[in-house]
Amino acid sequence: xxxxxxxxxxxxxxxxxxxxxxxxxxxxxxxxxxxxxxxxxxxxxxxxxxxxxxxxxxxxxxxxxxxxxxxxxxxxxxxxxxxxxxxxxxxxxxxxxxxxxxxxxxxxxxxxxxxxxxxxxxxxxxxxxxxxxxxxxxxxxxxxxxxxxxxxxxxxxxxxxxxxxxxxxxxxxxxxxxxxxxxxxxxxxxxxxxxxxxxxxxxxxxxxxxxxxxxxxxxxxxxxxxxxxxxxxxxxxxxxxxxxxxxxxxxxxxxxxxxxxxxxxxxxxxxxxxxxxxxxxxxxxxxxxxxxxxxxxxxxxxxxxxxxxxxxxxxxxxxxxxxxxxxxxxxxxxxxxxxxxxxxxxxxxxxxxxxxxxxxxxxxxxxxxxxxxxxxxxxxxxxxxxxxxxxxxxxxxxxxxxxxxxxxxx
Amino acid sequence: xxxxxxxxxxxxxxxxxxxxxxxxxxxxxxxxxxxxxxxxxxxxxxxxxxxxxxxxxxxxxxxxxxxxxxxxxxxxxxxxxxxxxxxxxxxxxxxxxxxxxxxxxxxxxxxxxxxxxxxxxxxxxxxxxxxxxxxxxxxxx
Numbered sequence: 032x033x034x035x036x037x038x039x040x041x042x043x044x045x046x047x048x049x050x051x052x053x054x055x056x057x058x059x060x061x062x063x064x065x066x067x068x069x070x071x072x073x074x075x076x077x078x079x080x081x082x083x084x085x086x087x088x089x090x091x092x093x094x095x096x097x098x099x100x101x102x103x104x105x106x107x108x109x110x111x112x113x114x115x116x117x118x119x120x121x122x123x124x125x126x127x128x129x130x131x132x133x134x135x136x137x138x139x140x141x142x143x144x145x146x147x148x149x150x151x152x153x154x155x156x157x158x159x160x161x162x163x164x165x166x167x168x169x170x171x172x173x174x175x176x177x178x179x180x181x182x183x184x185x186x187x188x189x190x191x192x193x194x195x196x197x198x199x200x201x202x203x204x205x206x207x208x209x210x211x212x213x214x215x216x217x218x219x220x221x222x223x224x225x226x227x228x229x230x231x232x233x234x235x236x237x238x239x240x241x242x243x244x245x246x247x248x249x250x251x252x253x254x255x256x257x258x259x260x261x262x263x264x265x266x267x268x269x270x271x272x273x274x275x276x277x278x279x280x281x282x283x284x285x286x287x288x289x290x291x292x293x294x295x296x297x298x299x300x301x302x303x304x305x306x307x308x309x310x311x312x313x314x315x316x317x318x319x320x321x322x323x324x325x326x327x328x329x330x331x332x333x334x335x336x337x338x339x340x341x342x343x344x345x346x347x348x349x350x351x352x353x354x355x356x357x358x359x360x361x362x363x364x365x366x367x368x369x370x371x372x373x374x375x376x377x378x379x380x381x382x383x384x385x386x387x388x389x390x391x392x393x394x395x396x397x398x399x400x401x402x403x404x405x406x407x408x409x410x411x412x413x414x415x416x417x418x419x420x421x422x423x424x425x426x427x428x429x430x431x432x433x434x435x436x437x438x439x440x441x
Numbered sequence: 442x443x444x445x446x447x448x449x450x451x452x453x454x455x456x457x458x459x460x461x462x463x464x465x466x467x468x469x470x471x472x473x474x475x476x477x478x479x480x481x482x483x484x485x486x487x488x489x490x491x492x493x494x495x496x497x498x499x500x501x502x503x504x505x506x507x508x509x510x511x512x513x514x515x516x517x518x519x520x521x522x523x524x525x526x527x528x529x530x531x532x533x534x535x536x537x538x539x540x541x542x543x544x545x546x547x548x549x550x551x552x553x554x555x556x557x558x559x560x561x562x563x564x565x566x567x568x569x570x571x572x573x574x575x576x577x578x579x580x581x582x
Binding site for chain 2: 084135141178182183188189192218221222252376378379384403427430431439
């Protein structure tokens with residue numbers, strides 16, 4: 032991948048950042064000047080595009096010096112695309128003006144405070160010569176369109192593959208005894224002999240169409256993924272194929288190796304602390320609080336040096352044990368410049384028999400679950416603290432609310 | 442990037458395309474290949490197939506049953522026991538509110554059974570759960 036010195040021409044607005052990628056809004060039509068040297072030396076251009084349309088009805092057409100290169104539908108949200116720049120002989124004279132044209136723009140009624148004509152967000156662009164990556168990007172887009180169509184056609188047996196792939200990078204943990212709310216014992220019984228099954232970059236590639244079709248990989252290990260000896264290779268593979276990775280970590284496995292692997296990668300790192308003080312942390316996990324915050328600050332510095340692709344999301348599961356830490360958690364998020372504070376529900380396990388004495392506190396899972404009214408008060412406080420400390424809140428209790436449809440009585 | 446056919450019914454340039462989507466997209470868009478087994482979404486419970494059967498599980502009867510219920514605007518029996526799902530939680534909260542019951546936890550088991558289980562070193566409970574999980578696996582395999 033070769034980062035390019037691209038000159039943004041007509042139809043582009045100034046640089047912005049949306050907590051995911053640095054970008055520029057483009058109007059319905061825009062152009063960029065690509066360095067002639069890069070066009071001559073490379074076969075493909077990869078670019079990140081964010082569309083606000085969820086039905087693939089927004090399309091982009093690209094022409095290079097008047098010669099049509101490609102036209103394709105855009106996926107909702109951020110996605111990486113790859114464009115073939117054409118045969119070398121036709122490019123040798125040095126065409127360098129890339130024109131981007133949309134079939135329609137983001138309707139003004141959805142951005143009334145912003146009077147600009149907004150088409151799509153154009154993120155980082157880079158040249159490459161990886162034909163496999165290009166083919167995979169084509170395959171990915173074709174599958175994503177088919178997947179959406181099959182869902183809208185209400186099909187139950189699918190020819191398409193999922194666009195989010197959940198994986199299980201590592202089955203062991205460095206926190207022993209495990210966190211007080213972790214269902215470790217139960218999960219390890221279910222995992223059986225698979226606890227030590229190898230899941231690395233080669234395994235992910237062996238998933239074939241399931242890997243190629245995924246826009247993002249979500250790690251759902253009952254274990255600490257940063258401990259994987261192939262962690263760096265896994266992230267490299269995903270980056271090479273334009274995939275983002277979601278990883279949850281307990282924050283106790285930051286080493287020079289893992290920080291180096293994470294910085295500069297398109298990773299959404301969910302750091303599960305659930306506490307803002309040493310005392311509360313000891314009630315949920317252990318006494319190792321002191322080393323966590325400096326490591327997070329170091330990670331923040333390293334990711335900034337590496338282009339800020341890594342996103343740090345600080346997870347807070349509201350429970351009885353930690354609700355007094357909420358404001359301090361916002362302050363901590365601000366201190367380490369987290370991209371977001373994530374409110375995550377404590378898993379409803381029915382009538383769990385999980386009790387533990389830790390850090391001078393008796394943790395009884397069932398009693399730790401807050402009532403809905405108490406949670407609503409937490410949400411209200413989050414709104415206030417979010418404004419006070421300038422920390423964005425991502426509330427996972429809202430999962431599934433983006434569509435109007437609701438389940439009926441079964 | 443060529444040969445992409447997009448549904449032709451998209452006429453309204455103001456429609457962002459969220460209408461017409463099912464209330465949950467997970468069983469179409471997501472798939473979890475985990476050490477503990479295959480899950481149709483991150484909130485799913487129990488597993489629907491062993492880890493090694495990932496290829497066959499994608500269009501297996503349990504996932505098709507979940508998709509079929511969602512298409513009809515309903516939660517499948519599988520979803521209804523996946524209590525970690527916020528969509529299920531909202532649904533149960535609403536149902537219980539209509540019934541005048543504020544709790545979203547399943548009904549408590551008899552105190553006598555709980556006492557017997559405790560006296561017998563919780564072995565009956567373990568046997569019960571093992572049998573229940575086996576039944577569930579058989580049903581979905």
